[in-house]
Amino acid sequence: MADYVLEVKNVDKVYGQGDTEVYALRNLSFSVKRGEFMLIVGSSGSGKSTLLNMIGLLDRPTRGKVIIDGIDTSELNDNELSTFRNSKLGFIFQFSNLLSDLTVLENVTLPRKIQGTIQNSADEAKTLLKTVGLENQMHKFGNQISGGQAQRVAITRALIAKPAIVLADEPTGNLDSVSAETTVQLLKSLNRKLYQTFIIVTHDRHQFGEVDKVVTIKDGRILKEEMEANLV
Amino acid sequence: MDYRAQIGIRFITRRRGSLIAASLAVAIAILVVQVNSVIFQGLYDAIVRDQINYRFGHVYITRQEDFITKSDFMLVNWLERIPYVQAAAPRIDSAASINATIGGKIIRDYSVPVIGVDPVLDREASTMYQTVAPGGQYVSYRDSVVVGAIVDRDLGYPQVGDTIKLKFKDQFGQDILRRLTIVGITATAGSVGLDNSVIMNIDTLREILDRPHQTQSILVKLSDPTKDTDVKDLFLAAFPSNADKFKAQTIEESAEQTLSGFRSGIALINLVGYFGMMSSAFAVVTIQMMQVTSKTRDIGVMRAIGAKRKDVLLVFIFQGMVIGAIGAGLGTVMGVTYTAYAKETHMTFQGSLPLEVKYNWTSIMQTDIMAFVLAVIASIYPAYKATRLEPVEAMRVG
Structure with missing residues (x-):
């Protein structure tokens, strides 16, 4: 039996009611195995970010189920969803979204503080920051580092709580080409090194080169689902 | 330190303008109460002092009729x-x-x-x-x-x-x-x-x-x-x-007629002071609402990475506690300085009656605690509004 870390089953997301009803996502189903590096691609307005919000439990589907690590998340209340997001999911946003009033180190350890597992968290954060080459920036505030550096901090923040899945929404969308390439390589190396599942939303599929799986979304539907064997 | 306290403190201390404005609102409210106390309680005590010294003593003995x-x-x-x-x-x-x-x-x-x-x-x-x-x-x-x-x-x-x-x-x-x-x-x-x-x-x-x-x-x-x-x-x-048929009265009894009117006056003046304090609470509400607005994206991020609604609530409550504590501290310094000035300069009422100025630490503490509690209470509504933000919307708006 396959070790699925994520199963999306018949997910609809509908905005509005009656005549104004708009389907942002329509009957989406796919699954992701543990350790896979997966892309969700599509043009602007295709519904890929909406889908990421469903997978990230930041929004609820109108119909269907999102099962993460074998747990049907539609059954969870608001507090349980928060706890679940904290323990099972790591987020990397387009605009890094560091808390500018916290230092780099404090930003990275924040998920662990929320989790209440602060023991060794600073040491682990320092190790991770060293991995991404930011060991000398850890006492700077979030707004005192470059965009590329901030995105690398966001990656370590996403990893600190050892989540089942790391979700990234256009992680290179706000970076120059050099920083974007560095970020892509970093994500892929972490995927291999940590056997960490990554689901990345992007409009630039080619930037990521070889990946395990690509789901292409168009008008809220899956247009194409390609596995490793079919990918060039 | 609890991370919610840390974030609350950082949010407000790194926005000096908001911190100064909110703390000053609290401090000025305390100062108003203190000034009222120095002047009107000082006037009352001066009248009691003069009634004791000139007319009745501490105990006044007469014979009925x-x-x-x-x-x-x-x-x-x-x-x-x-x-x-x-x-x-x-x-x-x-x-x-x-x-x-x-x-x-x-x-x-x-x-x-x-x-x-x-x-x-x-x-x-x-x-x-x-x-x-x-x-x-x-x-x-x-x-x-x-x-x-x-x-x-x-x-x-x-x-x-x-x-x-x-x-x-x-x-x-x-x-x-x-x-x-x-x-x-x-x-x-x-x-x-x-x-x-x-x-x-x-x-x-x-x-x-x-x-x-x-x-x-x-x-x-x-x-x-x-x-x-x-x-x-x-x-x-x-x-x-x-x-x-001796009649013996304490100063409170013998000077009751003179003092009762003043007591009502002081109660009224204190009420004005406490209304001032309520105004400062509204200022804190406004500044805290501005803080919530400016921190909407951060709230969204915190919620996305697992903070619960009550954690967000606590961040802004801690922020209110910082405002209350700094405001109370500042208000106390300003109030005590004014009291010291009034005492050292032998402040008089309308240029004639020297006020009986005392450091009433109990009253100062009560005012401080009240101001602190009001600042915290004033933070509840903005904090509640912050908890109502949905992560996706918050990150989009911010």
């Missing part, structure tokens, strides 16, 4: 044996008429209060002798008088050494005309009933009123004013006779 016929010498000696009693002195209050010049017109038979005092004992039990202006002296020999500044003015400014004629009525209603020599002129700050009076030797007044050996009141000064009820009770227990 009549003069005291027991020997004042005996009563004073008995009272002075009580350890808390510093001194006691007999007095007689009466009235006399003078021919005064008011506004350039001669007014005949203008009535003035007359206070008969014992020249020796009164100096121990009262500070009234200190109100005599330089160049004069307190009543000493039998036909000497000290006139109040207002009476002196109404008499056309007679000087020390001049004589004045006072017309009394004795206890049988007979007019008695007496010429007395001015030995001093009082200038009482605030005119607490003395600047419009005449002070004279009690024995002379007894003789004029035909009340030999009688006394109207005995004012008792205590070394420990908190024992006033004990002294009062001891005295009444020692002289329970129906024939004596």
Whole structure:
């Protein structure tokens, strides 16, 4: 039996009611195995970010189920969803979204503080920051580092709580080409090194080169689902 | 440190403008309450002080509806044996008429209060002798008088050494005309009933009123004013006779008529101060709402990475606690500085009555705690609004 870390089953997301009803996502189903590096691609307005919000439990589907690590998340209340997001999911946003009033180190350890597992968290954060080459920036505030550096901090923040899945929404969308390439390589190396599942939303599929799986979304539907064997 | 406290503190301390504005709002509210307290409580205490020093002492002994016929010498000696009693002195209050010049017109038979005092004992039990202006002296020999500044003015400014004629009525209603020599002129700050009076030797007044050996009141000064009820009770227990019909009152009782009005006034002024405090709470609400707006994206991020609604609530409550603590600290410094200034400069009310300025630490603490609690309460609504933000919307809006 396959070790699925994520199963999306018949997910609809509908905005509005009656005549104004708009389907942002329509009957989406796919699954992701543990350790896979997966892309969700599509043009602007295709519904890929909406889908990421469903997978990230930041929004609820109108119909269907999102099962993460074998747990049907539609059954969870608001507090349980928060706890679940904290323990099972790591987020990397387009605009890094560091808390500018916290230092780099404090930003990275924040998920662990929320989790209440602060023991060794600073040491682990320092190790991770060293991995991404930011060991000398850890006492700077979030707004005192470059965009590329901030995105690398966001990656370590996403990893600190050892989540089942790391979700990234256009992680290179706000970076120059050099920083974007560095970020892509970093994500892929972490995927291999940590056997960490990554689901990345992007409009630039080619930037990521070889990946395990690509789901292409168009008008809220899956247009194409390609596995490793079919990918060039 | 709890991460919610850390974030709350950072949110507000790294927005100096918001922190200064919110803390100042709290501090100014405390300052208003403190200034009110210094002025109006100081005025109240000054009136109590003067009532004690000039008119009633800490315990005021009279005889119901009549003069005291027991020997004042005996009563004073008995009272002075009580350890808390510093001194006691007999007095007689009466009235006399003078021919005064008011506004350039001669007014005949203008009535003035007359206070008969014992020249020796009164100096121990009262500070009234200190109100005599330089160049004069307190009543000493039998036909000497000290006139109040207002009476002196109404008499056309007679000087020390001049004589004045006072017309009394004795206890049988007979007019008695007496010429007395001015030995001093009082200038009482605030005119607490003395600047419009005449002070004279009690024995002379007894003789004029035909009340030999009688006394109207005995004012008792205590070394420990908190024992006033004990002294009062001891005295009444020692002289329970129906024939004596003694009445003993603490200052709160004897000056009740004067003080009750002031107490209501102070309550009203305090209410104004507390309304000021409510205004500061509204300022805190506004600033906290601005904070929530400016931190919407951060709230979204926190929620996305697992913070619960109550965690967001606590962040802004901690922020309110920082505002409350800094505001209370600043308010205390400002309030205490003002109090020190008022004390050092011997601040007066309307340029006359010196305020009785005290460091009322209990009141300061109460005000601080109230301001702190209000700042926290004022943070609840903005904090609640922050918890209502959905992560996706918050990150999009921010």
